[in-house]
Amino acid sequence: xxxxxxxxxxxxxxxxxxxxxxxxxxxxxxxxxxxxxxxxxxxxxxxxxxxxxxxxxxxxxxxxxxxxxxxxxxxxxxxxxxxxxxxxxxxxxxxxxxxxxxxxxxxxxxxxxxxxxxxxxxxxxxxxxxxxxxxxxxxxxxxxxxxxxxxxxxxxxxxxxxxxxxxxxxxxxxxxxxxxxxxxxxxxxxxxxxxxxxxxxxxxxxxxxxxxxxxxxxxxxxxxxxxxxxxxxxxxxxxxxxxxxxxxxxxxxxxxxxxxxxxxxxxxxxxxxxxxxxxxxxxxxxxxxxxxxxxxxxxxxxxxxxxxxxxxxxxxxxxxxxxxxxxxxxxxxxxxxxxxxxxxxxxxxxxxxxxxxxxxxxxxxxxxxxxxxxxxxxxxxxxxxxxxxxxxxxxxxxxxxxxxxxxxxxxxxxxxxxxxxxxxxxxxxxxxxxxxxxxxxxxxxxxxxxxxxxxxxxxxxxxxxxxxxxxxxxxxxxxxxxxxxxxxxxxxxxxxxxxxxxxxxxxxxxxxxxxxxxxxxxxxxxxxxxxxxxxxxxxxxxxxxxxxxxx
Numbered sequence: 001x002x003x004x005x006x007x008x009x010x011x012x013x014x015x016x017x018x019x020x021x022x023x024x025x026x027x028x029x030x031x032x033x034x035x036x037x038x039x040x041x042x043x044x045x046x047x048x049x050x051x052x053x054x055x056x057x058x059x060x061x062x063x064x065x066x067x068x069x070x071x072x073x074x075x076x077x078x079x080x081x082x083x084x085x086x087x088x089x090x091x092x093x094x095x096x097x098x099x100x101x102x103x104x105x106x107x108x109x110x111x112x113x114x115x116x117x118x119x120x121x122x123x124x125x126x127x128x129x130x131x132x133x134x135x136x137x138x139x140x141x142x143x144x145x146x147x148x149x150x151x152x153x154x155x156x157x158x159x160x161x162x163x164x165x166x167x168x169x170x171x172x173x174x175x176x177x178x179x180x181x182x183x184x185x186x187x188x189x190x191x192x193x194x195x196x197x198x199x200x201x202x203x204x205x206x207x208x209x210x211x212x213x214x215x216x217x218x219x220x221x222x223x224x225x226x227x228x229x230x231x232x233x234x235x236x237x238x239x240x241x242x243x244x245x246x247x248x249x250x251x252x253x254x255x256x257x258x259x260x261x262x263x264x265x266x267x268x269x270x271x272x273x274x275x276x277x278x279x280x281x282x283x284x285x286x287x288x289x290x291x292x293x294x295x296x297x298x299x300x301x302x303x304x305x306x307x308x309x310x311x312x313x314x315x316x317x318x319x320x321x322x323x324x325x326x327x328x329x330x331x332x333x334x335x336x337x338x339x340x341x342x343x344x345x346x347x348x349x350x351x352x353x354x355x356x357x358x359x360x361x362x363x364x365x366x367x368x369x370x371x372x373x374x375x376x377x378x379x380x381x382x383x384x385x386x387x388x389x390x391x392x393x394x395x396x397x398x399x400x401x402x403x404x405x406x407x408x409x410x411x412x413x414x415x416x417x418x419x420x421x422x423x424x425x426x427x428x429x430x431x432x433x434x435x436x437x438x439x440x441x442x443x444x445x446x447x448x449x450x451x452x453x454x455x456x457x458x459x460x461x462x463x464x465x466x467x468x469x470x471x472x473x474x475x476x477x478x479x480x481x482x483x484x485x486x487x488x489x490x491x492x493x494x495x496x497x498x499x500x501x502x503x504x505x506x507x508x509x510x511x512x513x514x515x516x517x518x519x520x521x522x523x524x525x526x527x528x529x530x531x532x533x534x535x536x537x538x539x540x541x542x543x544x545x546x547x548x549x550x551x
Contacts, residue, residue: 068212081178160247277309293419298539322397329376343468
């Protein structure tokens with residue numbers, strides 16, 4: 001029996017039961033990059049799905065965001081499986097995924113030393129499995145059976161995770177005999193997973209992987225030591241509360257310990273802000289604290305809390321935003337996509353900024369501008385400022401780490417801080433929570449509360465925001481004097497209460513539906529934490545509201 005498959009304007013007949021991979025192979029020449037997933041009648045699906053009725057099919061490639069995520073997820077399973085195979089029954093080896101490092105993933109290994117010989121052995125196993133085009137298969141099992149299975153496999157992080165799972169079944173993937181749970185879709189086999197490099201680093205292994213913007217390229221491994229140390233610090237904060245994964249956090253909530261988790265998390269963060277303030281106090285000549293970071297990192301609240309700590313140390317701090325030095329909206333340059341590039345340094349009146357900051361450094365008075373976002377022009381309302389001996393300026397803006405912004409100011413007058421929300425808790429040992437997901441959920445909640453945006457509105461802008469971060473923020477993060485992690489181990493359980501209803505509003509015919517659906521599936525892992533115990537000065541109040549600062 002024949003069925004008709006429609007791809008674009010092309011209609012082709014296939015036998016009933018044809019695997020989607022066969023259709024993908026027939027249409028591959030129409031696509032620049034390898035096909036990874038399909039949409040069958042609008043529903044995202046893996047290539048091992050069989051087709052039993054007429055259908056409209058679209059394909060996603062390694063150059064698409066979802067396709068790239070699928071490649072990364074599958075490469076992660078390949079690496080973990082290879083590490084497992086590198087061990088023996090007497091000396092088992094287990095890889096643990098911690099966090100991303102630029103375009104790479106950082107792992108530690110239990111059961112052996114991650115030396116050159118081990119890394120070489122693992123790569124050989126991976127290359128062999130790629131050459132053999134090992135299949136990745138999926139089996140759905142009842143949730144209670146999955147819990148038993150993971151317990152028997154000593155995957156206790158997954159055992160705890162699925163104890164609170166309301167779904168009746170769990171998908172378990174098999175790669176050449178290695179079984180694991182993976183959060184999201186996987187490739188048909190290992191044939192597309194050969195684009196990687198492995199590097200020893202800080203007692204573990206970094207696997208460098210391609211990005212959606214450069215799916216054919218594996219970037220050079222760059223040692224971002226400051227970010228790495230900050231991420232390790234975040235993990236230690238979580239470990240102090242016995243939270244290694246989402247299952248641990250859920251157990252705290254179940255056992256009535258969520259208040260303690262909130263209070264300890266906030267105390268650790270306040271201590272870190274006090275530590276940074278003390279370093280500013282002990283450095284001679286600092287008059288400008290320059291704060292930058294990607295979207296929804298909580299820079300504004302951090303600036304206010306830092307001012308409080310600086311005041312406690314005898315400073316008289318003043319906060320300003322670089323946004324107030326924007327050039328008139330009509331003069332903002334366009335980016336390569338034909339859109340106004342508000343993220344570019346060219347959107348800032350750098351000359352006016354440097355003139356004013358130089359005058360302040362010379363103890364002269366200036367009139368502070370304010371940017372009117374309604375008219376798109378800079379205005380002056382008579383607000384004057386000068387800096388006395390104990391006065392200090394706290395400046396927030398995405399370009400604050402870029403010395404081209406403050407080129408007229410001597411280095412000794414600047415103390416640079418990078419703020420980012422670096423996720424501390426993963427779903428389990430092999431499924432990480434991307435830092436960008438945490439920030440995106442923060443922004444969805446804040447945009448709705450402060451601007452009336454829908455989740456779809458925020459999701460549609462996110463790729464543009466991320467491009468700006470890649471160009472104007474991340475290249476300068478290692479130049480910071482201090483890096484502050486604004487993430488909290490408990491925050492996704494809190495944000496779930498606010499983000500979930502907004503994401504459910506994204507309709508199935510909306511272009512942002514698949515991203516909204518992915519985030520909903522992700523939030524489903526968390527037992528929610530109410531906001532009652534979140535302090536009014538918490539960085540998370542910048543997003544959920546109810547804070548004590550004027551933002």
